[in-house]
Amino acid sequence: MELLWSRTTRGIWMLLSESLGWPPHVRCFAHTLNLASQAGLSVPRVSCLLGRVRRIAAFFHRSSTATVALAAKQILMELPAHKLIIDVTTRWNSNLDMIKRYLEQQVAVTATLLSNNVRRNVHDIDTLDGSDIRDAEDMDEGKEGASGHPPAAEQPLDQTDRAGAELKQPPSKKTALEDLLGGTFDEPVAQHFSQIDAEINKCRAETSISLNSCLLKWWKKNARLYPLLSSIAKAYLSTPATSVPSERVFSSAGDIVNVQRSQLLPENVDMLIFLKKNM
Template structure:
């Protein structure tokens, strides 16, 4: 594990829902260090090896969730993994950073940063600020200095400044600091208005990122409605200043350009199979009909497959073995073998349409409810749709769960512990999957 941050490590995750309990669990399939050049072709070879070793090459749909890096896009394409879900948290991060790089917004952040740095670097200034906070009945909080690579820290910095702006202005005008703060330029009325608008723009994005990083409930179905909500919030109005209008336009363009074509269709289908969002209120009636037509087609394909091949998680005794056991294929009835091609297709299609029609009359469930539990409770009424929903909703919307594996490994492996690599694998696996009663 030494030198891990210096080398690229590829993690392939399978999000698998147990049919009996409908519990979502993460299985770390493969952890490999790539010592060669980090090109898409080399990464693709690692992914292909992981897919073959775990028997995923026997499955028609192999979904990949990665960040937006160009080499990962090439790797997923070369490894023939589809669809490719680009981490929505990373997408929001890139869009937000692009908005904060607008010249006028960047200069505003720079001014706030200089004020915060002044109070951080001077114990006298800190003491004066604390005194003013108490006199003005404000929370005794320190100002925050942002980290350029973390856009949410810029949001936190501006929020804290707005909270303490009265105390900051009073402190800078005090006799103790007046001669030291001549080069500190405080924000005027228009700057404060821009800072408040900046917080209004970025706060929903921060909340969306937090929701998407949850591992206890499905998240892929959230991408489409959250993306639409954020895009709608980027509409400019007459009250926006030039700086805020430019920032909104940059964020909107960056976000819109990253989800198009088949990726966008897959997000819509995921939302349609979530009982919290099946109405697809962010789409027009024609688009909604197209989404359910695609769902009908895919459900029909799934039902007409001759074999039902699903991977199961290997027991701990099997972890050292590269082979993976599978559920045996379902046997056909004699009549299905003889007459299935003539009669089964229409029956399957008709049954799916009936389930879709009934499903589209259901009342929306609470946003706090778990969609997988709803499908478990209603699997008897929607046997075909429930199986299809399982294959969609078990997909994570972000690559955060895989990144957390590295944090777990850092907690397990240290200089005081001597562990074999196989034991490290087992401990990480158990940590991420074992539920203690």
């Protein structure tokens, strides 16, 4: 249903763009990041590991006996009284949270699954062996390292490497972002002002920053050199390129207006959604 809705929405937007001359659709950055992360986690070895941990976490969520036994083991082993986490497909970082929580509670989970009152209710669930634990630890360390240190492929290239990369790489297709904003920087402005022209020319002569640098911090640092362009960058570059907040509002509305509460007045629905998102 989600895929059908996405395709339908994209088709309607493309039709309106062609007929009414609207700007091209720019895809949600958060969704693109999640799709890339899910594609990377679909490697058979990683997918099998996540599936086994997911089945264990789901068993403890639906079994009250296992939950009580796990709490007792946590007290006995002096572990934090934390529940296991189940990952969510739409949240790419939930896989890391699930793995980290399992590694934290690994001893208590294993002891609980081996207890007599829980073992008879366990079906198709195995604890992780030594190689699985090493894979989970490597996955945990790899994701934490990726959050703080970019991979070598994202490090800035010097002039010689950049020239060689440009010769090897085929010409890329024009993206929707270039179609939407390319004319702003390529086409001449009707009314030219000397200060604006000077800032634009000076900015174009600047050396490109590295991929792991923050663009907003760069504009803040160089605000005195580009007083006009920095104000524009502050206004437009700080806007998150994601539709996640609005979709979360739709999800909250779906939780509030259900079959048992279908007679709610529109103004009451608005107030309930407002309270839900702001309290």
